[in-house]
Amino acid sequence: MQTMNIQENFCPKCGGPTENEGICNKCLAESIEWIVAEPRVVCAYCPTCESVKQGNTWSDTTKERQVLAEELALGALHVHNDVQDLHLTVESHEPSPNRTKCIIHAEGTLYGVPKTARVDVLIAWKKEQCDRCNRLSGNYYEGVIQVRATDRTPDLHERVRVEAIATNIEESLLEAGDRLSFVSRIDDTRDGVDIVISSHHIGDLITKQVTAELGGRTTRHPKLFGERDGKKLYRITYLVRLPRYRRGDVIEVKNRYYEVRSVESGTLKVFDLQEGIMNVIREDDAYRIVANVRDAQYVTVSFIDGDMAGILDPDTFMPITIPALAWLNLAEGSAFRILRDRENDRIVPVG
Ligand SMILES: [Zn+2]
Ligand SMILES: [Zn+2]
Structure with missing residues (x-):
């Protein structure tokens, strides 16, 4: 607490009294652009599966476009570090099919001075085929799992279990955000079951689970098929050999x-x-x-x-x-x- 000997400072801008060395809080708060936003945000989405690209990363979303637009608009905001008690509300509408206009109403306090502002952000939607749909449409695959049995053919129970394991693992990978691991095709053949897969990761998981549940062993046969970004690309044939004898x-x-x-x-x-x-x-x-x-x-x-x-x-x-x-x-x-x-x-x- 200051007593006696009070030295009064005066704001050089408005001439009013101030506790600061320089201009007063009120003038300071007025001179600062306390909230700004990028006026336009481009967001790529896949017209086939509706996944959304952020930065260079695609991800699946179940959010409605309006919700997504408002999130993007809030993400485009830059708020001054000294702002306190920030409160934001967003409203949006679609002026055209590939545009969403977001209006953000902001309230806050800067150096003790209450502030309000309105900031507009336009979201521009852009269609782009996502990495996953690109793989799917291009018949891309990285491996085939061939499930066979020793001196016999896999029975109905084994075939049903193999298919269920493959689709369950695909489902859980998708849920975990692994977009590029999927089962392209399952063929039930006379000799056994063939599963065409899009990544080695899902191949490893499926074969591991199949042998854990049904016994037998897996051998991997990689074959070079190309190069991407200087990295060699292999397709792997996984041969799963179920045991001659089954549990039970x-x-x-x-x-x-x-x-x-x-x-x-x-x-x-x-x-x-x-x-x-x-x-x-x-x-x-x-x-x-x-x-x-x-x-x-x-x-x-x-x-x-x-x-x-x-x-x-x-x-x-x-x-x-x-x-x-x-x-x-x-x-x-x-x-x-x-x-x-x-x-x-x-x-x-x-x-
Ligand atoms: Zn002032
Ligand atoms: Zn897609």
Whole structure:
């Protein structure tokens, strides 16, 4: 707090009293262009997918054009650093189909002096094909994923899963803002599934997910196809080889039945369907695939007689008896699943 000996300063501009060394706050606030804007902002958008280019980057937007225009207008503003309590409102209209006019009403305080201003920004919309649509229309691709299986063809379940994995990954990449990774085409062929992809990134993700879920392994075969900005461009053929045995396959080994639980580098983790325990056996092409537990049928125990259980054969509806294996814990009325070994017409309980 200043007391005594007050030295009065006078503003050289208006002659009024001031606490400043030079001109007073009021004159200062008046002399400064406190808010300005670029009068015209050009915004490129893709007429096909409506994505918007900002700087050199395209991005998808779900915003309405009016909302986008007002954001661009606010982005074109330059406000003096000393402005406080800034309050902005925007209104807009479209004088022509490719122009949006935004009127910004600004209020603020500068050196304690209240200020208001009106700033106009014209948004000029420009059509331009985006990077993604450009890739799509040019049949651009960076790879093909070929899903095959060992000594068999992929089954319907595997084909459905492969397609679902590919489209889910495409969807999540798109959501994460990766615009250039997409699935161009999926072909369901006699030999397996072919997926044409636009980037190596999506190829790596799809093949990783497929082998994680369905087993098997991927080999990559790159091939040079051009150059862009001094960078070599490769197309990669990803060969995914699904394992001979699938999760859930029931195999017959030396007259015993096992359910395959997982396949890992040459070994099978199996569930012994006789003893009801887990086991590990070496992968061998010689095992006979009986069926898959996905195709098992439920039956109900009609009676227990010693170590035998009575059921209705689900195919013939005739009463039959099968061994009541200990691990099944069967009781009268309990339900469990069975498979049929067509080769010797044996019933195989799978629990
Ligand atoms: Zn003054
Ligand atoms: Zn586009």
